Amino acid sequence: MKENFYTMIIYSENFAGILNQITAVFTRRQVNIESLNVCASSTPGVHKYTITCNCTEEMAKMLTKQIEKKIDVLQAHYFTDDEIFILEACLIKVSTPHLLENKDVSRIVRMHGARIVEVNPTYSIIEKKGMTEDILSLFQRLNELGVVLQFVRSGRIAVTKSTTERLDKYLEEMERMRSHPQPLPKEGEKRG
Amino acid sequence: MKQRISGAEALMRSLENEGVDVLFGYPGGAIMPTYDALYDHRDTLNHILVRHEQGAVHAAQGYARVSGRVGVAIVTSGPGAMNTVTGIADAMVDSTPMVVVCGQVGASVMGTDAFQEVDVIGVTQPITKWAYQIRRAEDVAWAVSRAFYIAKSGRPGPVVLDFAKNAQTGMVDYEPAKFDFIRSYRPVPVPEDEVIRQAADMINQSEHPLVLVGQGVELGNAREELRQFIEKGDMPAGCTLLGLSALPSEHPLNMGMLGMHGNLAPNVMTQQCDLLIAVGMRFDDRVTGKVETYARQAKVIHFDIDPSEINKNITVDLAVVGDCKQTLARVLPLMKECKHKAWLEGFLPYRDKEQKCVIDSAIHPTEGPLLMGEVVNAVSEATGHKAVLVTDVGQNQMFACRYFKYSEPRSIITSGGCGTMGFGLPAAIGATFGAPERTVCMFCGDGGLQMTIQELGTIMEQHAPVKIILMNNNYLGNVRQWQYMFFNKRYSFTPMLNPDYEKIASAYGIPSRTVVDRKDLDGAIKEMLETPGAYLLQCAVKEEENVLPMTPLGASIDDMLLEIK
Secondary structure, eight states: OOOEEEEEEEEEEOOHHHHHHHHHHHHHTTTTEEEEEEEOOSSSSSEEEEEEEEEEEEHHHHHHHHTSSTEEEEEEEEEEGGGEEEEEEEEEEHHHHHHHHHHHHHHHHHTTTTTEEEEEEEEEEEEEOOOOOHHHHHHHHHHTTTTTEEEEEEOOOOOOOSSSSHHHHHHHHHHHHHHHOOOOOOOOOOOO | EEEEEEEEHHHHHHHHTTOOEEEEEEGGGGGGGHHHHHGGGGTSSEEEEEESHHHHHHHHHHHHHHSSSOEEEOOOOOOOHHTHHHHHHHHTTTTEEEEEEEEOOOOOGGGGGTTTTOOOOHHHEEEEEEEEOOOOOHHHHHHHHHHHHHHHSSSEEEEEEEHHHHHHSSSSEEEEOOOOOOOOOSSSOOOOOHHHHHHHHHHHHHHSEEEEEEEHHHTTTOOOHHHHHHHHOOOOEEEEEGGGGGGGOTTTTTTEESTTOOOHHHHHHHHSSSEEEEOOOOOOOHHHGGGGTTTSSSSEEEHHHHHTTTSSSSSSSSSEEHHHHHHHHGGGGGGGOOOOHHHHHHHHHHHHHHIIIIHHHHHSSOOSSBBBHHHHHHHHTTTTTEEEEEEEHHHHHHHHHHHHHOOSSSOOOOOOSSSOOOOHHHHHHHHHHHHTOOOOOEEEEEEHHHHHHGGHHHHHTTTOOOOEEEEEEEEEEHHHHHHHSSSOOOTOBBBBOOOOHHHHHHHHTTOOOEEESSSGHEEEEHHHSSSSOOEEEEEEETTTOOOSSOOOHHHHHHHOOOOOO
């Protein structure tokens, strides 16, 4: 079956230990996490996880279902790149003497729409936001020139293109259920 | 009304609030404040002192499985908690509601490798429905109530509460808590009417339906709904190992057990039906055999409460995700009364074949040493098929499950998904507390019995009326069978030198008897059942007997061996 690149967007309560539970599902299913970002969401008390991985669609379905099964996970969904707006960022530390000597460095920086955010006599720092390919292209071009001292790329962050907010709908629905809770299962029936 | 009490005392009151009346446990350093509080609650909380923490969790499982209530185990930190891990994993895969409270070092020394400190949450998170560390006395009422709600709601499962020592000794203005809602958790999904209608349509159109009955039917107390469902549709049914007592064995539509060592007819007919209706079961590999060839000709409807079970092992055509007590009841009025006479008759030749080739010689042998099947059959008959069957794991388990008959609900307690040797004896102890009015018969082999044999001490102390039927073949029989079949009869460490079990029983004051000759069997069983309290019946069974029929690993489920050449 064909593997695709998926972005999973997961919402959970802000409790300790949930990241562990989520990543354990990937480990058990033998799927490597390519990137991961965790932060507070726009809803108070709710955390958002953005996780990317390569897997089949069947696997993406299973992963999200098994993640959603965790008690304190609110929602888990998977997306292809055309269903979401994506952003990544990187920082590249380069040697300032090289930067000054080699005209190509600033040309590559301009070509990639990157910014130089720090310059001192020893090193300079380049910042770039964008898609994975653009960031990797910038890094590779600079690296070929032998000027890179450090490179770091963030995990992907993403928002959906959908016009409805699934989390809000879910929370509204659950709040309605809070006022009409389902009856608890009856304890073992008495045997006659 | 608030009262200022310790966290340990708050635990006691919270347990009482949840209706707990029996705890299985073992004290130790980090749980001592809780045991001190327990001392004042002995009238309401019956604490059963086990002999090893593994015994506590298996006993809690046995209690839960037979009663439908939440089993509770209470142990200390570090080694105490680690000894419960097997039972927790077992309860997780077999959907058993259980709350395990374990002590933990105080918050001030956590993470410093303090004495008897283990990262219990880290260890148990993957094998629990929920694992939570109580670090403050203020959290006790909240956590206990949440734990019980999670353990018993939806698809049941185990919950671990890791109870820090400072939270046990700290003071709190106690106020009882009651959970019936968690916004991130939907225990019982409710399917749309359209799904129910589609299910009814598929059932009404089916000419050769087959129903697969799992433990979900018992867990959902949906036995009656299931009976009406299969009777109205005149649909034959097969049961999974854990679902065996969800439908009485003698029901005319019950075609027997599914899977590797199940009955021939339901396995063969799985490959001939046009509609497979799975209810509260999870298409375990022991049930499906080779998935690539499993029921390829059939459409599949899956009734289950857990959305993550849908399409996990077998791709289904329709999923009815919900509580089967409700979903079956909703489908029922939309179903046509059906008769499937010819289809039902199609099961008979396979049933007869298995009866003739396997069952008759297994339960009614006329010569040679005692056989496990005949022991099980004789015990089942002597109890009027009304006893609770508890088994250990291995050949004893397969023979017991195959040849025991079930007429009452919640009558089979066996370690299914995990296959935990040593499960039987402590689970049977738990069952005697969960159903004190019933006879509890525990079948085990000489291997499994010795894994938790220390619990004979619990039986002695509690006068727990466990009827222990030891089927002794001086082998780790199931592994030996596989070595015989698949490893050129190289019996690598499966023969076993046994102690004198009758002497062991007598040391614990448990009456016992050993049967070697067939003619003594019925009399010995009668004596066992008439003797009040516990009893050890040792049966010297044939050493190299094989469980048949059998679907070899990797074969299609209908590819069952009736004999081994």
